Amino acid sequence: MVEPLPHVREIPPYVPGKPPTAQPGLTTYKLSSNENPYPPLAGVLATTEQAVAAMNRYPDMGCAALYDALATKLGVGTDQLAAGTGSVALIYHLLTAYCGPGDEVVHAWRSFEAYPIAVTASGATGVRVPVTADGRHDLAAMADAITARTRVVLLCTPNNPTGPALGHAEVATFVAGVPEDVLVVIDEAYLEFVRMADPVDGPALLRAHPNVVLLRTFSKAYGLAGLRVGYAVASADVAGALRAVALPFGVSSVAQAAAVASLASEDELFARVESLVAERDRLVAGITAAGWWVPEPQGNFVWFDLGERTAELAAAAGEAGIAVRPFAGEGVRVSVGEPEATDRLVELLGRLAPPA
Template structure:
């Protein structure tokens, strides 16, 4: 039998959010995947349907309409933009383009589950830096972990699954101290939900530092999780490298059409985001009233550091009709969902 490369056997599996099991007489809610509970934005389904009618044709490999829409919205030229099947694909593309055996990638842990998978798939070495007790990146420790072998520094903000976001001043100080041979990735899948003083202005850092790379997605706030559209903004050379290693025709015609229509529905998007942020604040207040403490959530989810009690928490949530995302021995991430689901969560916490 032909064997795969040795490092392929070491790739940890990605564990997706579990779908809810139907229960007679009980409405069940999926709070395990950080999905947007709202339906597609106005005009998106119609745009997707028009694209579906032409599914016998290949999609635009150059994503011209999508790149033009992103360039207009972000204030960067098309040459600095690269799209992919979700921002997770961009992680793979970046590591494929810039890392190999002997290279190191520094990232926080616990953080986004795809990081160690993508690092191992690239044949590189992951250097993990534990988050602080309140779920934040330990930026001084991450800076100290950078060596001559480091090629990429991953910063997940807000951090998935713990929730806190990085401040602009602390990231600016870090980026200014990082060697030029290290790419600093600002992974902002949930940036639309951030409400804090000194919020990160990633585009400003990118304009000052050519080794900064910005990742964002339309899966979360924009509600296109089922179509997979993410984008990177970077120096032209970096964006070109991401496009060079990407799968040809990776972003489908339907996904491109839905993304362009979603970007055009900015006003309605922000109304929904504000409603989700208000619901998040309401849930956090309920969590505190129930006697629990959680890290400051700046995404559309909350984190419970349940440790060895994680299986019991998950079982109790299932009994309440809530499917949540466990991380064995560490904790549970719960998405902000429909108000009824959030009410059940708070009631569950009071019982526990």
């Protein structure tokens, strides 16, 4: 029998958010995958339908229209961009290009579930630095974890699944102390939902530090999760390396067309984001009124740090027609969704005893 490389057997499985189980007499809600609950904008949908009509042709491997639109939006060169099937694909590309056996990747934990998977797939070793009690990156401890073997540091802001975001000043200080031959990846999948006094200015950090890489996606705020398109912004050398290891024709023509149309429709899209932020605030107010606590959420989700009670809340939510994302023995992440889902979750929390 032909065996895979040893580290392949060590790759942990990715556990996706599950759909809700049908409950008699109840409308069910999927709050397990941090999806945008709104349907596609009419203009974006029309553009996508036109692209579907040409599905017999290969997509533009160079993503020219998408790179042009992003370069204009961000004020960077098109040679500083690399697209992939969601920002998670860029994590794989980056670790493939820069890491191998004997190398280390420092990241917070609990953080994005795909980090340990991608690190192990690259053959590198992950160095997990625990988040603080309120779900934040411990940047001082992460700085201390950097060694001569470190090749990449991953910062997830807002942090998925715990919710808090990093501030610009603290990240700027952190990056200034990282060796220039270590890449600092700022994973900003939820940046459009951030409402804080000192949000991270990713492009400014990149201009000051060529070892900074920004990861962004159209899956969350833009509502294109089903089409899988994300991108990296980096120095021309790093972006070129990411494009070099990417699967040819990875981002479909339909996804590219939808992303370009979404960038042209940002005013309407971001009005929806404001609605979700307002719903997030209403959810947090309801959680607090019910006697529960969550870390400060800056994405489109909240985190319940429950430990052994994780399964209890997940099961109760399922019975109430709400699918949530449990992390066994750690906690439950709940996406911000429809107002009716917020009402039902808050009502459920009012019937359950909050953690001591």
